[in-house]
Amino acid sequence: MQKPFKTLDEQIEILKNRHLLVPDEEKTKKYLLSTNYYNIINGYSKPFLKQKNLYLDGTTFDEIKSLYFFDKECKQTLFNAILDAEHHLKSSFAYHFGEAHKDNPEAYLDVNAYNHEYSLDIAYIITKLHRIISANKRYPNNSIYHYCNDYDNLPIWILVDYLDFGDLYTLIKISPVKIQNEIARDMSDFIRKNNPTFHNNFQPAIMLSFIKNIHEVRNLCAHNKRLIYFKCRSDSMYFPFIHDQYHINAEDNRKNIYTTFISLQCFISNTEYSKLNNTLRKRMKKILFNHIHTINPNDILGKLGFPTNWQELPPLPQE
Template sequence: MAKDEILYTTTSKQLEKLKSQNLIIENEERAYKRLQSYGYFNIIKGYRNPYIFKNENQITYRDGVSFEQIYSLYLLDKNLRNAVFASMLDLEEHIKAVVADVIAESFGVHQEDYIQFRNFRDKKRKSSRFSLAKIINCMKNALDTSKDPVAHYRDFHGIIPPWVLFKNLYFSTIVNLVNLLKPEEQRKVACRLYEPNTSKGNIDNLRKIMMDTLFICLEYRNLAAHGGQVYNYVCSSRLRSNSFSGDSNLLDDYQGFSQLLFLLRILNYQNPFNTLNKVLNEQVNRHCHSFPQDITYLGQILNLNIISENIVWASSNGTIYHSFPHCSGLHDPIKLNLEEAKSKGYSPCKKML
């Protein structure tokens, strides 16, 4: 077989291959269904690396590693990715509202006033796609859309305020538009996003933090939207080392996913951080309770001090506990420690068996 040749294999053969590589399959029927539902590539190829030895072209799983362990890591990342996407959509809406308010305050609410080259800086960009000319052209094209609410405001009012136009712009366009704002408008945006002191130097530092944060968040948003791994992702966008007044160790403390959490935590608007932090804690606790041998690995990758706690969820008037707060259509679930749930007479959800 040629080195680059890839052959189709059935799910049954995939399981046999995994067993031949020393992977424990505790429940073949369940493993079979999961491979069929989500794919060998997504589960195994995506999440096996912490659990394997490689010797030339041969792969062998470490002793004691099971399919359920790899699937659990896959599930952790999948739920984290969904939370990242939800958080970034929430943040996007907030950023659009703040930027629209600043632009309207500085340049007016009529599109012919605020979409002017003179309102922005024509900075050199690596990609011509995000040059000032392209951004302005993108905004003008959006004015002619047939989609509401822009079409409604154009046809019935003749004025399309920035907060209406921005509804039809991509987050990437908004982030690059903020990057092209003049310093005074950037300071206004930063002062709405953070809690600055009164010094201009502090606000200018916040401008840098703001722009780095926006590009990092944009990268995570696009990663999550396209199904990429997020738990071990390291951004190509960087947080500038001189952004935080004299704290040279700060960037060493926050890398990868912990950096995203840190940047969200220092914003005034806390919903994106709260959403993401809640799901992270739930997923890490779930996985590490079942597979405590992964505590060190995940702690290093996520830069967390992990203390495993077995959390389950139940309805206030039910008798069943669940692994996830929305399992089986739960509404307003209560959070319980597993031992507490057992002591109160709750029984496990059949999906946990």
């Protein structure tokens, strides 16, 4: 069965028949035309429904639009912080991998440079790296071309900037434990900056589980998918020093946006984390709690994994 095309007028009529209040129909039609009915209505109506295809009494189109805008703003805020984390991880990985292979600058193409427990991942990443190099060395407008033509090799600290976050995660995962430990030690500096009492070890297995979920959230943000209701495919590992502060224990689910958000303090500076934290609070206050009235805005926070009234906690100091 095919889904028939609906004009903007028909879309408005559908919404009104579902008891959604649409005060300004012309303005709403323009918004639907620029935003896409499926993205905003199918993606963000659910919290406002009392049953299938029937909205809670008093629900307005502006409330659904505000939820959509809130979700979008949170994604942009998280994405910027994740880019910072990605940059720090790339720098750390490139340094320690390069240090471990001083006599072989292109060791990243050698299967012997990796942990053989991950043979399929090794084959995949070496093939991918070959493709990245081949695709870029043909065009004289990038550093890969420059190094391939002016030097005898292409070092990892040049190549690393051409990797996506998934490639970076794979490279760290398949690296020898010694390199993983060195990266985890570098990240421990960020944990201490955000939590001055931290004096423990940041175990590579925990680090990798955090990176895996951060990578999932990054892709969600980059492709503008819905943030609310999202769950990562696997739990991040329990890290008592961080999780205990937020009353998250070993038995709790750690797949949501909130647990991914707090894990970012292990990969970004205190200034970067404070900016992330405080911006999210502002978005919650300004958009959710000022523009959504039919439902309790805390219900939306709960769908993201955030505690009730989290936005009312004091802001973190920003330098």
